[in-house]
Amino acid sequence: MARRGYYDNDATGLQGVYARTYGVSSNLAVELTPDLSFRSISGARWLKRWLDVDLDSSPFPLLEASLASRAKNLSQEFQFAGNFGPRLDWIVGAYFNEETGRDTSRATALGTINPDNPNFTDGFVKNSSWAVFGQFNYDLTDTLRFTGGLRWTEESKELRSFNRSTPGGAVCNIPVELQLGGTCQARFNDSFSDYSYLASIDWTPRSGLLFYARTARSFKGGGQNLRGTGTADSFAAFAPETVTDYEIGTKADLLDRRLRINAAIFQANYKDIQRTIVQAAPGGAIVSLVTNAARARIRGGELEVTAIPVEGLTLSGSVGVNDAKYLDFTDVTGDRSGEPFQFPKYSYRLGATYAAPLDFGELRLAVDWTWRSKTQLVGSAIYRDSLNQPAYGLLGARASLDIESINSQIAIFATNLTNKRYAVSAVQFDNSLGFNSLYAGEPRVIGVQLTTKFGGE
Incomplete structure (x- = not known):
């Protein structure tokens, strides 16, 4: 069973979500x-x-x-x-x-x-x-x-x-x-x-x-x-x-x-x-x-x-290329065949992890960088530039310690370490109310995590 809820005040009233x-x-x-x-x-x-x-x-x-x-x-x-x-x-x-x-x-x-x-x-x-x-x-x-x-x-x-x-x-x-x-x-x-x-x-x-x-x-x-x-x-x-x-x-x-x-x-x-x-x-x-x-x-x-260049150190990387196009797209708003898709053409990821065995468990350090090229968040917008997310990268890190005697792991993690401001989605209203809205991605988050296993593996 899971619950989540929050409410915030803005200039026009309450905003929030509650789910069960x-x-x-x-x-x-x-x-x-x-x-x-x-x-x-x-x-x-x-x-x-x-x-x-x-x-x-x-x-x-x-x-x-x-x-x-x-x-x-x-x-x-x-x-x-x-x-x-x-x-x-x-x-x-x-x-x-x-x-x-x-x-x-x-x-x-x-x-x-x-x-x-x-x-x-x-x-x-x-x-x-x-x-x-x-x-x-x-x-x-x-x-x-x-x-x-x-x-x-x-x-x-x-x-x-x-x-x-x-x-x-x-x-x-x-x-x-x-x-x-x-x-x-x-x-x-x-x-x-x-x-x-x-x-x-x-x-x-x-x-x-x-x-x-x-x-x-x-x-x-x-x-x-x-x-x-x-x-x-x-x-x-x-x-x-x-x-x-x-x-x-x-x-x-x-x-x-x-x-x-x-x-x-x-x-x-x-x-x-x-x-x-x-x-x-x-x-x-x-x-x-x-x-x-x-x-x-x-x-x-x-x-x-x-x-794995040396024992304990793992380096990883990936790159992707996506070329997408509409071959035929016409609806009640007109011919939309030339619209861009809502994902980047290029993306890559770089990561490194180092694991060191200890007398009582294992220490693991990790860092990763993800990057994606510019993205048109809503292709049908009249003013596309207002819904264009430029290329950006996000930096993350994690340090964890496994303690075998209590079958637990404690970790400190951080996402978006540089606190990059970026948009992950958008809604188009310029064809109706004359404006558009962007929804921001997650800011820098630093946290602590404790994981404990009960019973067998």
Whole structure:
């Protein structure tokens, strides 16, 4: 069970979030025969959350919202796994998930001059999905292995909406053609289904050296726009997002395992990629909707190197390149094919760790530096420069001491040691209210951590 809450005052009122989550899970494994096993994985999760936020972050009541949600999630998975001889192992199974809940919000846009405030969204949701899957590994030779997998998923989405606006909820925000029996409610039912697959082959010419090639296809389920208002289009469901990726790479342990090199190049082809837009609805409400971009392509490469030059000292580094572009993207706001993606083209990381054995445990010292190139946080913004995060790097460090006699570790850590100011996300309002908002990344944090283990390993 976990709880978190905080509240702060600003010039226009309270801001904060309170959340409570708890759950139970079980993992039961049974060996039916020496070559066949069964596993049951069950889970249940509950969530309650309240959120008050001043979205414009100014001393004026431009855009404020209060949100509340509760949800229950139940899941069940069954697996059978086994092998046929020394060359083939396999797994088959079935999965089911059901989510029910309610999401409500009260938003005010230009509260001092807009008579249609506030805007209420209120929806009951019921989402369920089930899937069957299977995967196998087959050793073609002593050094060559093939892996194949297939999954079929069915999803059902149901939404009951009661969206309203103005004081007391006097005006219905559901278009007449969608209302049920003349009441301010609408019911939406949508279903989605698709397949996923995996095919890969890897070659191990000797111990510590692996080459591989793989392709996979998967999808992210479609959904419904809970915060629709004013028009039928704003309530339109969005389609599943599908991606097919291709990757080749190598993993090598060299110099008596003192040097490890992992390298890969990849390309991912997206269809109906899901993107969020923010726009003004009839009556002045600001709504956040999910839509589909027709096609997109991401290609790039990654390189990771780990070296142990002397006993106890580990040096590591990685570099990544991502070249992403929309091949076709048109929605209600127009042609957006030229928009940049919301992640950096270049990034790298450098790190060093030194571990020294002591009579009573181990001392470990670590430092790391991460860097990423400039990022356009919202590609659809009219004034993109205001939502452009320049390149930046973050420095972190950690010192820990393991004490074996009490099976514990005490550590001192620091993140963002230089207290770099940077933004991690943004929201676009320049197409509706005429401004944009940036959300700052975590400042310098220095802390102490104590970890104690109970029972066996």
